[in-house]
Amino acid sequence: MSAPKIVVVGGGVIGISCAYYLAKDGAEVVVLERERVGAGASEGNAGTVSPGHPPLNKPGRVAAALRRMLDPTSPLYIHPSWNPGLWRWLMGFARHCTLEHVESCMRIMAPLGKDTFALFDELVREERIECEYRADGYYDVCATTTGLEESRQEADILTRHGYSPELVDGDELRRREPAMGPGPIGGVYYPEAATLDPGLFLTRLARAARRRGVDIRERAGARSVVVQGGRVTGVRLEAGGVEGCDAVVLATGPYSLSMARRVGVRLPVQAGKGYHRDIAIGPNGAPPLRIACVLSESAVFCTPLYTFVRFAGTMEFSGVNRVMRPPRLRQLTQAARQTFPGLGSARASSEWCGLRPMSVDGLPIVGPLGDVGGLTVATGHGMLGLTLAPVTGEMIARHVLGSGDPRIGALSPARFT
């Protein structure tokens, strides 16, 4: 019997991971990417593999964001505009901001996090992916008592779900990271976490996928899926023509909505824009950080990556666009300077923004799409797309190739119908 042919639409970290695991399990795989591999959110993210964390939907989140709605320096910013889809999504998001929801998500995310962390180790080792992978954890660093209390609560949740976060006081933080100034009063060390260069990781994962026979086509946008007799038979290309196949995986991040809508499914996903600024390590630049950390109050990640430090974060709801707002970029380094007073004013070597696919309930959306046979979706990974990429690829491969994966049950888009 010949291998089934699968088309994966989208060349971000989710699409390439799906393609890799599908090919590893024996499928013939074509990836269609509208721009180039990594052109979405996947190459410029903060580079932290942070398993087991609760979703963004926490009690009080939306109320706090609405209070600071007109403040463009707020970490969570909603651009004031008339966008009924966004407001509908925000209302749905708010409905999921309960402690019960956090607990039920943790029952799913905690084991998924352990699985993905193990897969990262295996993937990097087996495929010799050189991407500055360091599995030595990261720190959540707090400058206020409120921030510290929230971080402690989050650490408690992770502890109850089998992780081993460690509470650290301000002096101990400064001993472990001498570049820190007097600001931080304490924090949490998450040992079960890793950092890597996400751009390098993705290019090398794509290379590993190609070695396994995956045909990755760039500047090859997909227009829609072709359905005959209730089953997918191909993908219609933006350039014209159809790529025939036995099954399709939609992994187009925040762009998945329009293709899903064409098969009659409305996915509750919004684009959550985030930014990065890379500053070279050196005089008047970034201090040579020993550890990766997230600054709790501003939600800015500071990830040391060989010759530079990446400052990344902020969550902006302003639609599907890549317009960069300078105050939000500046905010990244302004916040970091309060923790690292040695951070100079050197120009950034890279400034970037990307769109996270944010699901309404904070869980990824992975599984069969609508009632079309052979059509599967993998999106909605929000702030954890890099972290969950290997486990998503593994689940998709098992589901699409027929052996099945029970983990998909709770993540299926059917939960919204």
Ligand SMILES: Cc1cc2nc3c(=O)[nH]c(=O)nc-3n(C[C@H](O)[C@H](O)[C@H](O)COP(=O)(O)OP(=O)(O)OC[C@H]3O[C@@H](n4cnc5c(N)ncnc54)[C@H](O)[C@@H]3O)c2cc1C
């Ligand atoms: C500032 C920032 C920091 C982050 N930090 C982290 C982190 O530290 N750890 C973590 O786990 N996650 C992090 N994330 C989240 C993570 O980057 C995303 O969840 C992840 O990249 C989503 O991957 P994706 O493949 O679903 O989407 P994308 O990377 O957006 O890829 C989708 C691809 O589909 C393509 N496409 C769209 N439409 C079509 C079409 N019709 N035909 C063909 N191709 C199409 C696009 O061009 C794009 O390349 C961060 C995100 C941001 C913005």
